[in-house]
Structure formats: C-alpha cells, structure tokens
Amino acid sequence: MNKSQLLILMIPVVLFSLTVHEYSHGRVAYLLGDNTAKLLGRLTFNPLKHLDPIGTLFFYFMGFGWAKPVPVDPRNFEHPRRDMMYVAIAGPLSNVTLAVICSFFIRVIEPGGTWILFTLLSFGVYINVALAIFNLLPVFPLDGSSVIKGLVPSNIAARLSGLDRFGAFLLMGIILLDHFAHTGILGRVLWMPIVIVVQFLTQEAFPDLFNILRISFQ
Secondary structure, three states: OOHHHHHHHHHHHHHHHHHHHHHHHHHHHHHOOOOHHHHOOOOOOOHHHOOOHHHHHHHHHOOOOOOOOOOOOHHHOOOHHHHHHHHHHHHHHHHHHHHHHHHHHHOOOOOOOOHHHHHHHHHHHHHHHHHHHHHOOOOOOOHHHHHHHHHOOHHHHHHHHHOHHHHHHHHHHHHHHHHHHOOOHHHHHHHHHHHHHHHHHHHHHHHHHHHHHHHHHO
16 A cells, blocks of 8 residues: 555544544533534534644644634633633543544454555554644643643643743744754654554554554655
8 A cells, every 4th residue: 555545544534533632622611611612513523614724734744733723712611720621631532532442443453354444543543642642732722731721720820821822833833843944843752652652552553553654654
C-alpha cells in the first residue's frame, strides 16, 4: 500500500476522531448547563460542523492537528472554572477512549489478512493518541490550558488567563518555526509521548503500525 492510498484511508479516521472530540466538549458543556453548542448546531456528529481546514491539513502534513473549537459560555455554569476544566478534559478523554477501543481490535486481527481494517485501526490509535496529547499542552487555546486553570488556585488561574492572548501566537509561531526552520520543537515535545502511549496500547502490533505511519508521514 503506497502513501497516497494510506492518506485516503486516513481521511475518515481524522474526521471521525475530530468530530468525537468536539462533540464531547459540547455534550459535557450541555450536561453542565450551557446549551451554546446545541443552539449553534455544534452538538452533532456531522463532521462538516466541526471541520477546521487548516487543522485537518496539519494532520496530513505534520502528523497532528485540531478541529474548530466548540463554543462554550462559562457564565452558564454553576462553577465556571471547575466546569470549564471538565468540558476541556472531555475532548482528550474521548480520544483516549477511541484509541483504547482501536488498540483492542488491532491486537486481535492479523494485518496480512485484513490490511485495510488493520490500517484504519492503526490510524485510529495514532490519531486519537496524538489528538489527546497535543490538546493537553497547557497553552491557550488548547484544552490543557483550561485543565490547568481548573487545578490551580483562582488567583493563579486569573494570571494564566491574562496570558491567553499570547498563547495562540506562541503556538502558531512554534509550528511555523518547526515547518520552515526545521527546529523540531513541537515534534520533540509530542513525538516521544505519542510513541510511548501508542506502543503501550498496541504491544506486539506496534511494528506493523509504525511501518504504516512511517510510509504515511515520510
């Protein structure tokens, strides 16, 4: 199977994984009292509602990416800072759940007999682990930023919120440096944790999975 075929197989996995991630944010927010996502039509499994073109392209060319953030209004929560933390962590946890499910099936099938299914499951493990770890970086607008604010004292959380306006520029600056100057900053931060988790989940199936990723992203 060549690189073009692998990238085609990756498309539905990326769309589904991003959709579940964003839906989970919206669903938890709704359960905690905020119906903003529902009113704006984002509480859906329709991937077109959650698609961020740039974030999706990053998956194909960089190995990680993002979707269009689900809108949340903390004013509708009884405990805004705590509940925002729950909303934020719901996305990465949904991806971890998908990765675990895919890893279960990838270890009980033979890659030679069902290569397409094995490839889809391989992408399912990798993409969801990558999504979870990338989004847990403690930099706004990623989920890790809200998780950190929910764990620290309120005065520290307020100071961190004051830095949010710089977070997106910092993150994009690092991504651009990695791409054009080949600094590898984000890759070094993300790649090892992703590989360790994927290897732990897939065990003996990891060499075949890694070969698929090598061909896809080389």
